[in-house]
Amino acid sequence: MVQDDLKNFTTPVFPFTAIVGQEEMKLALQLNVIDPKIGGVMIMGDRGTGKSTTIRAIADLLPKIEVVTDDPFNSHPTNLELMSNEVKSIIQKNPADIKTEWIKIPMVDLPLGATEDRVCGTIDIEKALTEGIKAFEPGLLAKANRGILYVDEVNLLDDHLVDILLDSAASGWNTVEREGISIRHPARFVLVGSGNPEEGELRPQLLDRFGMHAEIRTVKDPILRVKVVEERTSFDQSPMIWIENYESQQQELRDRIVEAQQLLPTVEIDYELRIKISEVCSRLDVDGLRGDIVTNRAARAHAAYHNRDKVTIEDISKIITLCLRHRLRKDPLESIDSGDKVNKIFKEVFELED
Structure with missing residues (x-):
């Protein structure tokens, strides 16, 4: 019994929906979860x-994922790209031998x-x-x-x-x-x-x-700082109550991410917008084409996150700085652009007013 309790014991984790501020980091993480590529x-x-x-x-x-039981690679039971060679050979010989669990x-x-x-x-x-x-x-x-x-x-x-x-x-x-x-x-x-x-x-x-x-x-506003400190202190004192209070918001965001993952393959981005993204990359002198590819992918993930099957200029404006600012630095001694340079060129290319 004690062994079962120990097995089921997990350290409480601060709820994602309770984190104050840091929107840039939260958005980047959510988009990468929607499209790991x-x-x-x-x-x-x-x-x-x-x-x-x-x-x-x-x-x-x-959300939990389905894996092949006792497989060290968390192999997917049906997707060949996420499956180890051992699991593939078992499936070819006798698919009934495959047991799965949710983790x-x-x-x-x-x-x-x-x-x-x-x-x-x-x-x-x-x-x-x-x-x-x-x-x-x-x-x-x-x-x-x-x-x-x-x-x-x-x-x-x-x-x-x-x-x-x-x-x-x-x-x-x-x-x-x-x-x-x-x-x-x-x-x-x-x-x-x-x-x-x-x-x-x-x-x-x-x-x-x-x-x-x-x-x-670091947050500069004293009121916001106090709020962050109070929330963290309160969570440390009674984590389970906190987790229960945020469960509905957590589930809502969980569902939204799963829906976005399912919608992602159908999301389209117009040719004109793709041309303009590449023009921004070109004018910023970004080496290679990785910047273009990532910006296209992130814009599609952002559209899917907002339950749309077509990318808008708004989607691109939200993610383009995150995708390009670190690609402008040619000299290791230079500091990374804060995003102003990317934003300025983006507005010029897309003909947006300040």
Whole structure:
């Protein structure tokens, strides 16, 4: 009985709908959940501004997912892209052997001192040679499949590890090779990085790989600060009452996100708007086409979030700064544009008045 209680015990998480302010960060996270192919979020801001709290809150808010029981990769029972090779072969031989269960969306924290083996997983060469089987020990990328991978202080992480994370997030797969043995497994997750700009920025090449960049600042208004402090204190004293009070709002947002995910494939964006998005990117001298692609994706996700099947200029105006501001920095010593430059060019191209 005690064991069951321990198994069912979870640490209370501050409700997402109760978070005051930080709209930019909340919007970026919601859009990435609606369409993980946007490419993740980089959240830069002062210490103690609720970055970790908000990221844990969005993971807790999301609906449960169906996975194959006892599968280390959270394999989807029907979608081949989200399924490990072992599950695929079982389905081909005898689909009746597949048992499933519903779990909370995985939220994986990547510690700063993590090694490449811990992140990607390891192959037991000795076992492979003596027993003739691929003995693979899954890493954090396997755990994060179909969930959220959170890297706090991502700007302090080794560049080659950031590269591995971004490659997996972009391709949806992780490949581990040791001594001629190769293992490949699905690793489709929303990559969320956070950091404090005082401790240094990511190199422009790595920063460009993040889909969106949200900036957060410490709240200056004393009344709002007091409200935040009071709410946090009240939650710490009686978390379960708080969670119950916000349950209807949480469920409403949960339903809205699920509906947006279902609507997303049907959302269209007019050719004229796509031309103008690319003109903004061109005039801002954004390298490559990643900025164009992400802006199109985010605009469609924003339209789906507002239950529309056609992108409007309003949708683009809400997300274009988040998608482009971190792509303007060519010199690692430059600071990231606050968004004014993007906004100015956006208004000129779309012929909007200030």
